[in-house]
Amino acid sequence: MQNFDFYSPTRVVFGRGTENQIGELLKPYAKKVLLHYGGGSVKKSGLYDRITASLQESGIAFVELSGVKPNPRLSLVYEGIALCRRENIDLILAVGGGSVIDSAKAIGVGVFYDGDVWELYGTAREIERMLPVATVLTIPAAGSESSNGSVITNEEKQLKLSYDNDKIRPLLSAVNPELFFTLPREQLAAGVADMMSHVFERYFTNTTHTDLTDGLCEVTLKTLMKNALLVSGDMQNYDAWADLGFAGTVAHNGLVGMGRAQDWACHRMEHELSAIYDVAHGAGLAVLTPAWMEYAYRDNVNMFVQFAVNVMGVEGSYRDPDALVLEGISRLREFFRKMGLPATLSELGIGEDRLEEMAKKATKAAFGAEQPIGGLKKLYWQDVLNIYETVK
Ligand code: NZQ
Numbered sequence: 001m002q003n004f005d006f007y008s009p010t011r012v013v014f015g016r017g018t019e020n021q022i023g024e025l026l027k028p029y030a031k032k033v034l035l036h037y038g039g040g041s042v043k044k045s046g047l048y049d050r051i052t053a054s055l056q057e058s059g060i061a062f063v064e065l066s067g068v069k070p071n072p073r074l075s076l077v078y079e080g081i082a083l084c085r086r087e088n089i090d091l092i093l094a095v096g097g098g099s100v101i102d103s104a105k106a107i108g109v110g111v112f113y114d115g116d117v118w119e120l121y122g123t124a125r126e127i128e129r130m131l132p133v134a135t136v137l138t139i140p141a142a143g144s145e146s147s148n149g150s151v152i153t154n155e156e157k158q159l160k161l162s163y164d165n166d167k168i169r170p171l172l173s174a175v176n177p178e179l180f181f182t183l184p185r186e187q188l189a190a191g192v193a194d195m196m197s198h199v200f201e202r203y204f205t206n207t208t209h210t211d212l213t214d215g216l217c218e219v220t221l222k223t224l225m226k227n228a229l230l231v232s233g234d235m236q237n238y239d240a241w242a243d244l245g246f247a248g249t250v251a252h253n254g255l256v257g258m259g260r261a262q263d264w265a266c267h268r269m270e271h272e273l274s275a276i277y278d279v280a281h282g283a284g285l286a287v288l289t290p291a292w293m294e295y296a297y298r299d300n301v302n303m304f305v306q307f308a309v310n311v312m313g314v315e316g317s318y319r320d321p322d323a324l325v326l327e328g329i330s331r332l333r334e335f336f337r338k339m340g341l342p343a344t345l346s347e348l349g350i351g352e353d354r355l356e357e358m359a360k361k362a363t364k365a366a367f368g369a370e371q372p373i374g375g376l377k378k379l380y381w382q383d384v385l386n387i388y389e390t391v392k
């Protein structure tokens with residue numbers, strides 16, 4: 001096991017009705033908040049009315065910035081920064097999913113950043129402070145409600161980059177699984193693929209003696225798959241949504257990756273798809289992940305045998321590890337298919353013409369200094385292109 005520093009201070013207030021406590025929860029921290037949300041879903045579900053009532057009851061003033069799109073745009077972030085400065089906002093309340101929360105984090109950082117906030121994305125540069133962010137989560141997927149990341153799309157440059165820093169973890173998040181009942185099926189499916197990927201990116205490692213986190217990863221993956229199928233059968237199944245919501249937070253608050261080298265190649269390859277084609281992040285991951293597994297597993301076959309046996313329930317002879325691994329990957333593909341997820345880039349509307357460009361951007365070869373991606377197996381642009389090609 002490697003040395004680690006685990007700092008994940010987000011308070012998570014979980015369960016039925018917790019969104020109605022938001023005013024009381026924020027009262028010690030804010031007199032005036034920016035209420036940040038996406039398209040129509042929060043108004044349609046009545047959540048907007050409950051949130052604003054709770055703020056009013058607690059005497060918290062608010063100004064609004066709506067219109068966050070999936071794959072949140074830098075232009076709206078700039079608008080939010082100007083608004084917060086003009087209105088003397090104390091805190092940003094993000095009501096929505098990963099896109100709204102990531103946009104809120106970018107605004108919060110930008111308010112105190114002396115320069116263009118975009119300069120930070122794709123770098124490890126430090127910040128001194130930010131405007132705090134609180135969240136009311138409406139979709140279990142990105143894990144941004146307690147993660148240290150914010151992923152923003154620069155629409156002009158067709159780049160989607162993340163900024164990761166423990167200082168940008170939300171102050172608190174209210175998670176009520178009942179709010180997930182209104183999600184369309186394709187968002188459930190994409191969310192599950194994303195949450196599983198957050199575990200995979202940490203699980204597949206060359207670090208040894210990681211029994212505790214191996215086990216945490218495996219149980220998180222099994223919880224996600226079991227409850228995804230339950231919710232698929234009944235979109236109002238509170239208990240199954242509750243397990244998905246909790247697992248989604250655990251998958252990405254950092255804990256299950258402590259002490260182990262992490263991978264993140266699939267996320268890097270997927271962000272190139274979203275940046276150009278505006279696809280749902282989880283749907284892109286569902287296409288790429290099994291292909292990455294087939295491409296990478298020979299670099300650490302034991303890790304993939306463990307996955308096949310402990311997570312996918314494969315039985316067979318250890319004298320034929322390839323067969324075990326390939327059966328595990330095939331079962332994962334079958335699970336994604338059952339969830340209605342795509343298996344090829346063409347199903348996502350992605351043609352062949354820009355695959356090389358995306359492979360070169362993912363590895364920074366396009367910018368003159370190639371940096372291979374991936375922890376378990378290092379991928380150069382040609383490897384990334386090979387993976388894209390296998391699923392075109
Ligand atoms: O805009 P509205 O109308 O609210 O509709 C949203 C949106 O269209 C809808 N939705 C959300 N909650 C709903 C609902 N519809 C009905 N009922 C509800 N309760 O769902 C759509 C997708 O929302 P979005 O926020 O984009 O989804 P998600 O949470 O999957 O976030 C995806 C973004 O997060 C980034 C992704 O790259 C992507 O940009 N990620 C952020 C991470 C982080 N900050 O740590 C890590 C992840 O790996 C990921 O990269």
Ligand code: ZN
Nearest residue numbers: 142194197281
């Ligand atoms: Zn993700």
